[in-house]
Amino acid sequence: MRLHRNLVFATADALAEIFNEGAYADKVIEKTLKRDKRWGARDRSFIAETTYDIVRWKRLYAEIAEVKEPFSRENLFRLFTVWATLRGIKLPDWPQFENTPTRRIKGKFDSLSKIRKYRESIPDWLDEKGKKELGEQLWEKEIAALNKQAPVVIRANTLKISVAELQQKLQKEEIETKRIKNYPEALELVERSNIFRTEAFKNGFFEVQDASSQLVAHFLEVEPGMRVVDTCAGAGGKTLHLAALMQNKGQIIATDIYGNKLKELKRRARRAGAHNIDPRTIDSTKVIKKLYGTADRVLIDAPCSGLGVLSRNPDAKWKLQPEFLESLRNTQFEILEKYSRILKPGGKMVYATCSVLPSENKEQVDRFLNSENGKDFKLSKDKTILSSETGYDGFYMALLEKDS
Template identity: 75%
Template sequence: MRLHRNLVFAVVDGLREIFNEGKYADKVVRNLLKRDKRWGSRDRSFVAETLYEIVRWKRLYSEIAEVGAPYSRENAFRLFAVWATLRGITLPDWKQIEPTPTRRIKGKFDELIKIRKYRESIPDWLDALGEKELGAKWDKEIAALNIQAPVVLRANTLKITRDKLRSVLEDQEVDTEFIKGYPDALQLTERMNVFSSKAFTDGFFEVQDASSQLVAQFLDVKPGQRVVDTCAGAGGKSLHIAALMENKGQIIAMDIYENKLKELKRRTRRAGAHNIETRVIESTKDIKKLHGKADRVLIDAPCSGLGVLRRNPDAKWKLQPEFLDQIRETQRTILNDYSKIVKAGGKLVYATCSILPSENEQQVKNFLASEAGQEFNFIKDKKVLSHVSGYDGFYMALLEKKA
């Protein structure tokens, strides 16, 4: 494999923005890919995938390269040299890359992968927390969360069936396969930019992980109902709910971030979802107005995001123990307050993209023991672990308000 100077320099610049300036990897990649209009799809893939890989293995590579924060350009090039050496790529004779001690790099790698916190490239506190909460499962789970996530599509059944979508995509040279147990899902057989496809601009599909697609189905919605998605964000699950409701009834998509709801409005137009109304949560009054008025309520709660580390590897380095304490308190408050939107006989789903019981089962247990929770019956829950499913880690619990 021949390395091109402008591509490697882009990766190095991106690493420093992520590690030194705390920028989010996806935004850094998006900006880097605009750097040179002459880059083809292979060039763009190299920049994006190499950057994500080095971010994912930051601790391991830093230990091997004997570098740390703040990362100078020289240190960032050393990280790149470790990445290339471990993949058997011959390094060019550039002044930015010192003669690389190949044997020493491979020797240190063989030594460090015997220790989980280095092998899986995670902070000490996260390794201890994962073992405490998941026990023996943590070893397999964190390994699975370090594997690049597959690209999964959800057929927008307001416009097309899954089978027809597969045929349309094949005509557009996008190969996919069915996923057993996921009725609307198609998985790409090879990674590519599907957002430029005509099928996407026509609103035939959304990119949505298979585990995330389980949540709307878990809510057990019916056409004609009133559904409130309380933490809608950019609305991936709202759009799925709209499809399951066949555009009949009302979906109120709420969030505290107006910019995310604006993105949802754009997506609803493309998807042809006509029954979604967006509302910004500006105060507790916006929630109180809906007390006892919804057949279904989805609380896709803010969380640590540990279940989606495969697609957000930089989260490992941004997440801090004190944030987890704050987010658990936020989850308790949201569950207590937003549950009051459910009307008698209605149903509520509490969901997170976390794998930690303290954010999931324990939160539901605590809620059911509270005053507000006394009005609900526990129906069922589902925990999705990446090492079992092959997809994102997720949790969802279905509760029913007593009639």
């Protein structure tokens, strides 16, 4: 591989923003890729994948390069040097790469790879937390799986097209996909490509949604004509799936505290042809209180640590703090207590997170069931999805039923 100066410098700039300014990797990369219109697909892919790689392995590479945060420009190039050396990429004769200690880099990599917190490039506290909650062996497997690049999975929008038809249409646009067993509307891309430029996307025939996330709407057991409340709807990935499963019949009230996310949901719903969605911003306690006792189904896709989606958001490892995790658990419980009141007697509710930690998952459900508001509920079924077992995101979902 031949390295191009403008691509390497763009990568260094992106890393400076992510590491030194705390910016979100996906937003930085999106902005960086717009810098030069002459860049082709291969150039963009180099910047995106190299940046994500160095973010993912920050702790390991910084230890090998013997550099500390905040990273100077020179030290960012040292991280890049480690990345290139470990991939066997020949470094060009630039001043930034003078006197690269190739043998020393490889030697340090070999010795540090024997220690999990360096090998998997995670903070000490997170390593301890994972080990404590999942046990040594399972945590070892799970964190290794979460450090792999996530596959690109899409969900066929059955309001407009069947899975088989979508597969054919994408093939005509030179995008090969494969079906995934036990995921009815899912297709996985055989090779990564910019699918947002396809006619199929513009026509609203699919949404990008991880396979594990696609199980949540099915878990809620919705039917056409029902009144459903999606309480933490965000930009609406699961809301749109619910609309498709309900065949546009009935009503989905999509609430969120962030109005800008609901604006995005409206835009996506128009493209998807989903007409039964009613977005409502939670700008006061009245919004939720008005809904008490009115819904056949409630989805609580709760805010969580996001540990199950580290493969697609590797910078979350460095942004998460133990004290945030503590306050998050209180938020999750409050949301469960409050939003569970939206359900009618005899209704069903799903509590879901994209975390693999039992303290955010089953333990929260048990805590709710033992609370005053939870005494009328019973756990019907729950499911823990591990990345190490499926190759997709880590997820948890619990179906709770309210007494008639």
